[in-house]
Amino acid sequence: MTSHDPGAKIISIPTLKAACQECSLNGICLSLGLGEADMKSLAGAIKSRRRLKKGEYVSRMGDPFRALYAISSGSTKTCEIAADGGVQITAFHLPGELLGLDAISAERYPSDIVALETTDLCELPFERLEALALEVPGLQHQLFRIMSREVLEEEKLLLMLGRMSAEERLAAFLLNFSKRHQQLGSSPTELRLPMSRQDLGDYLGLALETVSRLFSRFQEEGLIRVQGRQIKLHNLAKLREVTQHLPASPAARA
Amino acid sequence: MTSHDPGAKIISIPTLKAACQECSLNGICLSLGLGEADMKSLAGAIKSRRRLKKGEYVSRMGDPFRALYAISSGSTKTCEIAADGGVQITAFHLPGELLGLDAISAERYPSDIVALETTDLCELPFERLEALALEVPGLQHQLFRIMSREVLEEEKLLLMLGRMSAEERLAAFLLNFSKRHQQLGSSPTELRLPMSRQDLGDYLGLALETVSRLFSRFQEEGLIRVQGRQIKLHNLAKLREVTQHLPASPAARA
DNA sequence: AACATGATTTGATAAAGATCAAATTCATAT
DNA sequence: ATATGAATTTGATCTTTATCAAATCATGTT
Secondary structure, three states: OOOOOOOOOOOOOHHHHOOHHHOOOOOOOOOOOOOHHHHHHHHHHOOEEEEEOOOOEEEOOOOEOOEEEEEEEOOEEEEEEOOOOOEEEEEEEOOOOEEOHHHOOOOEOOOEEEEOOOEEEEEEEHHHHHHHHOOOOOHHHHHHHHHHHHHHHHHHHHHHHHHOOHHHHHHHHHHHHHHHHHHOOOOOOEEEOOOOHHHHHHHHOOOHHHHHHHHHHHHHOOOEEEEOOEEEEOOHHHHHHHHOOOOOOOOOOO | OOOOOOOOOOOOOHHHHOOHHHOOOOOOOOOOOOOHHHHHHHHHHOOEEEEEOOOOEEEOOOOEOOEEEEEEEOOEEEEEEOOOOOEEEEEEEOOOOEEOHHHOOOOEOOOEEEEOOOEEEEEEEHHHHHHHHOOOOOHHHHHHHHHHHHHHHHHHHHHHHHHOOHHHHHHHHHHHHHHHHHHOOOOOOEEEOOOOHHHHHHHHOOOHHHHHHHHHHHHHOOOEEEEOOEEEEOOHHHHHHHHOOOOOOOOOOO
């Protein structure tokens, strides 16, 4: 987290009204590690805010890429769609996270990004952001870090999809979601999932029925309490154990 | 590809000897889209070359991050290792590709990167690269593109692991490998795989036996010819069909 | 409040792929 | 060339999870 003094509200230009310094996420998003003057520049790069209702699209596959979006509040799912109609959700994004990083290279959105609930976005025109990154010290590095982090997150998901059992995947998801909730200042044990069982299945590479059965099983085992999308985590340590259940042959590999 | 005249060899400073302009990949790697003067700057940023033998490590999980590596010749695998010892290979990299993008954010390598055969690397100290990206027009953008592309590639793999059958995964891998071979100027139908069946399984989320059986099946069906790691693709169109086999219910989803 | 619609849970069965096991082929060093 | 160990192939069986089906539970609407 950054250490901007929230008391020092000197700036009040209209363009900044809806910008980073007023954002409740100040310090989580792009601005991490930037000085106050740089924050002003960044705020100037924000084109506008968009409010989406549940089910509305941030982007559709094939849309031309012009801007990244930072989530100010709410949440989204990113859906990759196969030629055969199969859906793979590659990420759920929460406030402070950046959308559209996968669209830079082809200048087209490769996926549908859909709001899971009412969601507020900051639109960051990419050309302006790039120009700014050449001038604001630290911003370029920050962008590299954020993109690198996205690569890393996806690698963790690859590990889950390729090598973990259904049980391990759901436990890992719950722990990850818990951690992110906590980083946003919410309870790490009282989760309100914004996505359906179907979404969760499409993310974890499982059938929705399997996801549902696992929730029931975890509840029977006393690990969690399930009330629809309201989940209480009773035992984080045991959930962590579940993610690490040793495979049959723990032998080292070449 | 760029259009540098290979006949115009004006530069011969030692530091450039082993650098981009002399590289057989000129134009594929970072330099894509840069002018000749910028290429010189880039070449200056290259610290050194490293030659690795089969099985040697580019990085080990936890190593401090200081540099990206560009593959000049050879190939690598990137192995994510789970707490329980399970291995997931998140990428195979070929000449012209950049290694270490996932290490920027934490300033540590999150994975083992291993040479699959004798492999030559260019070491690009990241601090120098970042400084250069602030000065050389287009280099920052190029780096953003490359990182975005990495995100995209991983999303494709996520789709494979989460939603495709074993058959579809192997067919998709063969087509992808074929395309990259072709882009490097090799035959798109005569492949020499540098990785073992075990590696392929660890990449595709399958048991090595399943991979082996699929090779045999594809051969029986006349799609390919298998001689160990030497693979001849007989029918690219049919392989493409295999990747698109419709699932039981092609119904649209919410 | 009753209804309609979609989401979730639970059950029964089937299929895909993992695992265990063994034979065969390949590669490398002597 | 030959031996040795690793990689690959093939077979038999078992587990996990998908699929199909139906009941129940929410949610929002008129």
